[in-house]
Amino acid sequence: MIKQAIIPLAGLGTRLLPLTSVFPKELLPINGKPGIEYILDECIEAGIKEVVFIISKKKEMIKRYFYNDKFYKNIIKKKKDPRIIKEYQKILKYKKMIKFVYQNKPLGTGDAVLRTKKYIKNKFFLMLLPDDLIIKNNCSKTMIKVHQKYNSSVMASMHVNRKSVSRWGIYKLGKKLNKNNYVIKDVIEKPSISKAPSNKAVIGRYILPKKIFSKLLNQKPGKGGEVHITDAIQSFIQNDEKFIAHNFTGKYLDCGSMDGYIKSTLEIAKL
Numbered sequence: 705m706i707k708q709a710i711i712p713l714a715g716l717g718t719r720l721l722p723l724t725s726v727f728p729k730e731l732l733p734i735n736g737k738p739g740i741e742y743i744l745d746e747c748i749e750a751g752i753k754e755v756v757f758i759i760s761k762k763k764e765m766i767k768r769y770f771y772n773d774k775f776y777k778n779i780i781k782k783k784k785d786p787r788i789i790k791e792y793q794k795i796l797k798y799k800k801m802i803k804f805v806y807q808n809k810p811l812g813t814g815d816a817v818l819r820t821k822k823y824i825k826n827k828f829f830l831m832l833l834p835d836d837l838i839i840k841n842n843c844s845k846t847m848i849k850v851h852q853k854y855n856s857s858v859m860a861s862m863h864v865n866r867k868s869v870s871r872w873g874i875y876k877l878g879k880k881l882n883k884n885n886y887v888i889k890d891v892i893e894k895p896s897i898s899k900a901p902s903n904k905a906v907i908g909r910y911i912l913p914k915k916i917f918s919k920l921l922n923q924k925p926g927k928g929g930e931v932h933i934t935d936a937i938q939s940f941i942q943n944d945e946k947f948i949a950h951n952f953t954g955k956y957l958d959c960g961s962m963d964g965y966i967k968s969t970l971e972i973a974k975l
């Protein structure tokens with residue numbers, strides 16, 4: 705069973721400047737609710753019991769958001785506002801599930817994953833990238849079902865415009881398992897148009913095997929000098945480890961860019 709999830713949160717959020725110059729992007733409200741809470745709710749609904757946050761010293765405000773008990777208790781003592789009591793109970797529920805680890809230098813997603821090694825207990829775990837919101841369908845929940853059926857690693861996938869392939873991890877399709885699931889042959893981090901094996905991109909939901917940690921220990925930095933999870937996955941695939949691409953059915957929102965962040969608010973307000 706997949707009971708643990710990890711969420712890399714140490715990124716600087718430069719695409720959302722100036723909003724992120726003092727404020728962590730994951731706490732920015734999307735229709736009145738911090739982005740990170742959408743991700744946590746997706747996890748809870750998918751049956752996740754423990755979440756490891758990878759933060760940095762610069763993003764300790766995220767920890768404070770969940771550890772502000774004194775503040776809530778004082779307010780609740782003074783005025784027994786049912787709305788505040790309910791919000792505090794929600795925060796407490798999240799807090800119980802979250803563990804924190806630190807990645808103080810932005811060395812890439814692969815490096816972020818490695819930081820969680822001591823906490824991961826089961827053979828497989830889930831990773832969610834908080835910039836990628838998927839609404840109208842719980843992508844994690846569906847991916848866990850796919851994982852259970854094939855006993856394999858899974859990544860969320862989406863068709864993208866050929867012109868934008870260098871923004872994503874792009875994979876080569878292998879055997880079709882059924883309507884929405886394919887075996888992945890190769891995956892390349894942010895290829896040029898001429899090197900991209902398809903228009904199929906990896907989106908920020910991954911079910912990864914615990915074994916990935918041993919790969920990551922020896923993983924050399926790739927594009928932009930960062931250690932990419934995509935490169936570790938590629939070397940796994942080359943060693944005959946099965947990875948499935950799951951074409952999710954929800955709506956994808958890139959809330960890590962200004963344009964996407966604004967669109968996310970509008971789309972979620974319509975729900």
Ligand code: G1P
Binds near residue numbers: 871872873874932934
């Ligand atoms: C990361 C991954 C990339 C993936 C993307 C999905 O890139 O490295 O393979 O396609 O997330 O959002 P980033 O958004 O951190 O540049």
